[in-house]
Amino acid sequence: MPARTGAQFLHGLRDSRAVWIGADRVTDPLDHPDLRGAAEAIAAVFDLHHQHPDDCLMPDPETGEPIAVSHMIPRSRDDLLRRHKALRRVAEFSVGLMGRTPDYMNVTYAGFAGRADEWGINGNDEGAANLIAFQKELARADLSLTHTLIHATVDKSKGHVPTGFDDTQLHKVEDTAHGILVRGARVLATLAPFADELAVYPSQPMPDASHRHALSFCIRMDTPGLKFLCRDSVARPVNRFDYPFSSRFDEQDAFVIFDSVEVPRHRVFIDGNLPVYNSVMSASWRGNAMHQTMIRAWTKLEFAWGLATRMAEAIGASDPVTQEMLGEIWSYAELTRTAVMAGEQGSYEYGNGCWFLDQRPLNALRATLPYWFPRVNEIIRLIGSHNVLCTPTAAQFADPQLRPLIDKYLRGARDITAEQRARIFRLGWDFAGTALASRNEQYERFYLTSGTRNRQGAQLRAERAVADALVDRFLRAAE
Structure with missing residues (x-):
């Protein structure tokens, strides 16, 4: 599938996701006045790729179909300079006010896939292979991906990461017939109402944590048990004169609850492997x-x-x-x-x-x-x-x-x-x-x-x- 248009992106957001803003559960951001402006802004980013194809699109190395340049795995300085042009185009659209446009995660996962050798240490070959496969899917389906990295703050006197086992933090419960079952909470999923998928990966090492907290995976936003609690909206009505930024650039932030969520096996990149979790973000x-x-x-x-x-x-x-x-x-x-x-x-x-x-x-x-x-x-x-x-x-x-x-x-x-x-x-x-x-x-x-x-x-x-x-x-x- 080639790079999506804005209309295709918006159509993809219509699902059974559990996103709350205030008292409202939202399954389609276009239906909510606090989310509509930003949804249309992200759609405009997808359209931007097609308006500037020389800067923003490239052929998939395997299929030849056009994909966003931000999915590129750079192999030279010239590749980086080419990617620079695409990233600058997107940044200029919101003059940098939207920090989590989809190119952020595109670049991140291109880097992960390019250095899959870092993910394959300590017997994690299957997780590294799953990651490579997902990155290709991310690029070819042109998904909008958000992430949630930070362990929920309950008691800062205990540190920023779990020590031992803490059932309030995201953790593995058990293996299932098709994957793993997880529970707990994480923050902060910026762009949550406007994403197709949610990524979990390490933010920092946790040397004294239980291996049950050492997780990395990606799942669809409408996965059963996945709940997103949005902060108060700062969006204003669509009026470009009165609210030139507030009417369209509130990308939202959400607290994420994993209420018995099953992650498919092929979407698991780290499954309790502490050495991989604690090292994979340190090098590249x-x-x-x-x-x-x-x-x-x-x-x-x-x-x-x-x-x-x-x-x-x-x-x-x-x-x-x-x-x-x-x-x-x-x-x-x-x-x-x-x-x-x-x-x-x-x-x-x-x-x-x-x-x-x-x-x-x-x-x-x-x-x-x-x-x-x-x-x-x-x-x-x-x-x-x-x-x-x-x-x-x-x-x-x-x-x-x-x-x-x-x-x-x-x-x-x-x-x-x-x-x-x-x-x-x-x-x-x-x-x-x-x-x-x-x-x-x-x-x-x-x-x-x-x-x-x-x-x-x-x-x-x-x-x-x-x-x-x-x-x-x-x-x-x-x-």
């Missing part, structure tokens, strides 16, 4: 998956700089303080761009014929972006000041009595009309100040874990040879 995942995450971050920062600059120009704010704040956002965007380029140019074969990026600049970004994004929102709100709260609605512009007054008293500097000014500042508020903006800031603070933990991890993983040699030279001289 960052150099592959962060290609998508950092292109998205760069796109979002570049947009934020452009938006903040337009806001300042709309009210004639050219004072040194404003220019300094604009330059600060620019520096974040430029550093992110150069880190992505450095990662690509420093790419190399990781093994098994797979080429991924140099992780070092991406690890630095991963440890820094959780601090940059909140600061960017702060700058946009500082530049916007009270002006972000003085933006007439589309209905007010359409009122024949109000329109002349709005045009006179709420125009911008120089030749900026009142409507142009309102559009600019509504963009700014929806990006940095609304409920959607607050959710997105929280998301960026803990995206790929917190900045604090990423800094700790970066220090532990950093290569010290060069730095130690520089220090040692002067220590020896002192002796």
Whole structure:
């Protein structure tokens, strides 16, 4: 099956899934006002592939049918640069506000399949073969995949991962005639209402956990016993003038409950194999998956700089303080761009014929972006000041009595009309100040874990040879 269209994607969401938002159980997101806008936005991403086939589509290596480039298993630096174009196209669609567009998981599972040798250690040959087969299905059926990685927080004093056996955490109950039975909970399934399948795989090692928690698999969203509890919606009615982002980019987040769920045997990738679970994410995942995450971050920062600059120009704010704040956002965007380029140019074969990026600049970004994004929102709100709260609605512009007054008293500097000014500042508020903006800031603070933990991890993983040699030279001289 070739790459799907948006209409085919939306048709695929009509099933018997158990997704709750508020008091409503939703089986088709198009039927719910809080989900319709984002469902249509994800559908537009599928259509985007067909609108830009040279950048976004490629022939399946085995069937020749067109599939999304994000499913590519990179075999060279040129492959990575080609994938860059496709990832950038998708990131630009939502200016990075949707962090879990399907290309994220496409890239992740392409990397897993490419390094199936990492999954096949310690006698896990069957699990590795199942993973390879699933990745082909993911690409050829053009599925929308989400994941749930984090162990549910019950008592943080016990740590972030299970110690021993904990029946509240996702665990294997027993083998069945057709697979395995699992129970427990996990977080956080972003994109859950708009996914065809759910993936479970390791987020971090759990050396002291029971082997019953060492699981990885993929299952359909409508699998019996699988339940998704969505957070409060931050979506607004479909109105591109009043809510340019909130009307379509609330990708949702859900708490996942596995209430006696049977996973088919051919969809199980890790079944109680702790050595595989504890090692499989340590070698190549960052150099592959962060290609998508950092292109998205760069796109979002570049947009934020452009938006903040337009806001300042709309009210004639050219004072040194404003220019300094604009330059600060620019520096974040430029550093992110150069880190992505450095990662690509420093790419190399990781093994098994797979080429991924140099992780070092991406690890630095991963440890820094959780601090940059909140600061960017702060700058946009500082530049916007009270002006972000003085933006007439589309209905007010359409009122024949109000329109002349709005045009006179709420125009911008120089030749900026009142409507142009309102559009600019509504963009700014929806990006940095609304409920959607607050959710997105929280998301960026803990995206790929917190900045604090990423800094700790970066220090532990950093290569010290060069730095130690520089220090040692002067220590020896002192002796």
